[in-house]
Amino acid sequence: MNFSRFLELKNVNSLIQPYDKLDLGEVRCSIVTAPGNHHWIRSDDFVIIISELVKEYDINNILKSLIDKNISGCCIVSDTRIAEIDINLCRSFKLPLFSFDNMRNITRLLSILTEDGNVEEYIHDQLKYNIICAMNGPYFNEYNLTKLVGLFFCREVYLLSSDFTMLSKANEHMVSKEEIPLMKWSDELSSWNKTASYSLEPVSLYHESISYLCFPLKSETNILGYLCIQENHDLWERLDIIRIGEILSYFIISLVHYSKSKVFRRKSFEEFLQSALYGFISDASDLKKEASNFNFDYYLNRYVWIIRVEPLENTKDVESSHIMNQILQYACNVSEKIFYKNIFLTESTQVISIQVKDDVPDDVEWPKYLKILESLEIRFPEYRFYIGFSRAYPTLYQLKNAYEDAVFSVTVGKQIFENNKNIFNYNDLLIFHLLFNQMDNPIVIRLYTNTVKLIEDYDIQKNDVLLKTLNTLIDNNFNYKVTADRLYIHRNTLYQRLNKIESIIRMPIGKAETRLMLQLGVKYGYLVNNIGKGNKA
Structure with missing residues (x-):
């Protein structure tokens, strides 16, 4: 990296300035995104710390690790103010410290970090090192893996499961304005030849005239999922598929490693959500602690909606749990493809969805719920389906109230309105609930x-x-x-x-x-x- 060019960048701020450690000409630059061994960092490297994935207190741990490696200087990329404890640590070791305070403009920073002009090769290598580092650290999960790819490529990235549901995403809406068409993409991926001669050959998908390359994440025996990356970039050329193939190998290994422990963690997370929904945790402070363990926001406006499944009269095998499980799984899959930001749980004869309340008007969302019902009624004509909604509540502790609202809406609404409608909003039933009690x-x-x-x-x-x-x-x-x-x-x-x-x-x-x-x-x-x-x- 040409250090003089770095100093000329608009968003660079000098916090500690003992420049005697730095060559104002060319310096070797490395990127760090999380705590760990940082095996690729050499003595006298200038290190960029991207703080997007880590908690504030871990920046200090990263700095201590880098100081032990005798680096020549450091720049922290963060939209927030650098903590005094981090500044004081660098000052005590006379380490030059800079900040770059515009995460959205990180492309400009990354584009000058290599002296030979081969930006993509440099980015691929740094991403590979950081994926390996993440595997052995506390921030290792599918969300952060996806975020890493989005950070280094400065593109929209989506991680889909093998059944085409959304697992995680990064830089969403960087170029596209609407949610990606999961149902359309799943149809295209379903018809794709899974026995392609080149195992990491991507599928081209489109949304709003934007091209995405969708890479199948293949293990030896099956497809684990799909990584979809925006193809074009304003500053850089199109994606180098061969180089990305190398990155995907590390990504797949990481995903396999993550999935080994995910079964237990997923079950625990579901139990945690069920405890919140059913009001099993009576103390709000205990619920806050559990939410923190799962990195789940406690203060967030959420509401609950429920899809209730009931057999029509004279339906055979109405007691069959196998058939009901099939219906619930299908209902869950259809709903996840439309509302991929939501959390879904299944129980007995219903699917429970936890959704964040945003500024999207109800009349925009309503056709999506109708589409879910239409799909279910066509697939399972011998069953009837209802959806009940709750009010939105600002804390996780009140999620139990949202669940009670949704249960009341679907239970009472279908009896009051009989065959006139099958979507029930709690706000329309508020007085009924008052009188019911x-x-x-x-x-x-x-x-x-x-x-x-x-x-x-x-x-x-x-x-x-x-x-x-x-x-x-x-x-x-x-x-x-x-x-x-x-x-x-x-x-x-x-x-x-x-x-x-x-x-x-x-x-x-x-x-x-x-x-x-x-x-x-x-x-x-x-x-x-x-x-x-x-x-x-």
Whole structure:
């Protein structure tokens, strides 16, 4: 690296300046991304520490390791301020220290790190060393492996499982604006010849006119997954497939090594999520500690949605757990391809999804849920599928409330609305939930028996339609004209029916208090007649 060119970079800041250790001409430069042995670092190397993958306190451990190797200087790449403890450590050893404070512009930094101009060869070697280092360190997981590739290639990178679900990603939306089309890609990869003569030959995939090279990660006996890398780059040439083949060998070895221990860790992670969902961890501080162990954000706005599976009447083998497991696995796979950022769990007769609440409007997301239901109904016509949503909650401790909301939505919603709909939002059922929890409350029962129950009994005795009229009036916000039109009756006929209702309940419908009581009474009646809980009086 030409050190003078390095100093001229816009985002380089000098923190400690004993330049006597540095040659202002050419210096050998190496890159470090995590704690470890750093076997490739030589004495007098100038080292770039990219802090993207590590926690702040480990930067100090990396610096101590590098100082022992007698490096000539160091630059920490970070969007945050360099910690005083790190600056003081370098000052005590008179080590030149710089910062580069724009992670998004790291391409400019990487492009000047080699003196012979062969940037890609240099990047490949440094990536290879860092993958080997990561395998033996605390930050070794599939997410960080993917992040490493994204960092060094400065491209969008996606790691897919062998069944084409999203495992991890890096630099997503660097060039593409929308989520990648997983279902379309999975169809193309499914038809790809897995016995290609060159085992690491990539498949070309496209999204928004952007080309991605998808490399199959092959072991001796099967495909572990797929690594998809954006092909073109503004500053660098297209990907060198032969060189990437060498990198993939290390990536595959790392993935195999990771998967050996992942079964246990995955199971533990699922148990951790189930404990949070079911409220098994009563102390919020204990839950925070467990979340930290799994590097899982405690403070994040999340909601839960559930796909409930139920057999239709006269379906054979409805008790078959094998068939139900097949359905749940298919439902999980379809959902993961559309919502690859979500976490999915399966239990008994339902799939549970944990989703981060973002700024995407509901009307944009809604077609995606409909697509899931449509796919399930076509594949399994002898079963019926429902989706229930919760509200969003800001902490992991409240995830149990989100789960309860979603269970209530799908359980009560399908009974109240019967065959009219099969997607239920908790916000539409909030008052139902309030009344459901108060169904044995004598005050609520009295409210119902003194209003709506009287109207129900009158309709039965006189074969009338007053309750239907009241429901239509409530559905149309007590707008008399719209209600008459919806019922296909003259407005005078509507007034006559409303007068009957007033005489039965002995309260004027025009009063706000009466309207509130009628609305609550109607919803309570739905619960009594459909759920069957509480005193029907």
